[in-house]
Amino acid sequence: RKEVEQDPGPFNVPEGATVAFNCTYSNSASQSFFWYRQDCRKEPKLLMSVYSSGNEDGRFTAQLNRASQYISLLIRDSKLSDSATYLCVVTHYNQGGKLIFGQGTELSVKP
Amino acid sequence: DADVTQTPRNRITKTGKRIMLECSQTKGHDRMYWYRQDPGLGLRLIYYSFDVKDINKGEISDGYSVSRQAQAKFSLSLESAIPNQTALYFCATSAAGEVQPQHFGDGTRLSIL
Numbered sequence: 429r430k431e432v433e434q435d436p437g438p439f440n441v442p443e444g445a446t447v448a449f450n451c452t453y454s455n456s457a458s459q460s461f462f463w464y465r466q467d468c469r470k471e472p473k474l475l476m477s478v479y480s481s482g483n484e485d486g487r488f489t490a491q492l493n494r495a496s497q498y499i500s501l502l503i504r505d506s507k508l509s510d511s512a513t514y515l516c517v518v519t520h521y522n523q524g525g526k527l528i529f530g531q532g533t534e535l536s537v538k539p
Numbered sequence: 540d541a542d543v544t545q546t547p548r549n550r551i552t553k554t555g556k557r558i559m560l561e562c563s564q565t566k567g568h569d570r571m572y573w574y575r576q577d578p579g580l581g582l583r584l585i586y587y588s589f590d591v592k593d594i595n596k597g598e599i600s601d602g603y604s605v606s607r608q609a610q611a612k613f614s615l616s617l618e619s620a621i622p623n624q625t626a627l628y629f630c631a632t633s634a635a636g637e638v639q640p641q642h643f644g645d646g647t648r649l650s651i652l
Contacts, residue, residue: 432581436579437585457577462640468646469627469646470645471629471642471643471644471645471646472582472629473643474640474641474642477640503586508552515581526572526587526597527582527584527585527641529582529583531579531580531581532581
C-alpha cells in the first residue's frame, strides 16, 4: 500500500463547478501537509499548506482530519486554468522536510 | 532567471553510459533534493542533502549517486544507465526547517535506449 494515496482521476468538470479531491496517508507520524499543483510536463508548485483547523485561499479550501488520516482540497467555481494534476504531500516528524508525494489527481476543466 | 536550474533539459542516451544531471540554485537554500517521476507512481525521492557535507539516501537510491559540490550545486549521476531509469527528474530546494515548501527546477527528461 502506498503511504499517500489519491484517486488518480481524471476528474472532468465544467467551468464553474465545485470539485473535491481526497487524500489518505498511512503514517500516523505524518506532521505537515501540503497540496502541490503540477501542470503537464512542468515542475510541481506549492498550492497551499494544510493546517489542522482547515484553511482557505480564495477559491481553494484545504481540510485535515488527523483521526481519519485524511486530507481534502475543495476548488470552487472552477476555471479552465485550474486544469492540472494536484499532488497531496506529507512530511513526517523528525524527517526534516522530506516530502512524501501521492501520485496525483488529474483535473480537467472544460468550457 | 530561474531560481532552480537543471541541465540538461532533455537527454537521450544508450544503456551503459554514464550520465550526470546538474542542478544549481540561487535561492540560498541549504537543502537540496533529487526526485524522479514516473507515470502512475508520483514523485519519488532519490537522494537529498541538508548541507554541503551531508548526503542521504532517499527511497530509490540504487543505481544513482550524488555530489554536493557547493551550497548552490547538487548533481545526480547514473554510473551505468539502464532503460528503467528513463523518467522525468526533478531537483528541488528548501530552506531549513520542518515545514518549508520545496521549490522545483523545470525537470530533466531522460530517455535511455
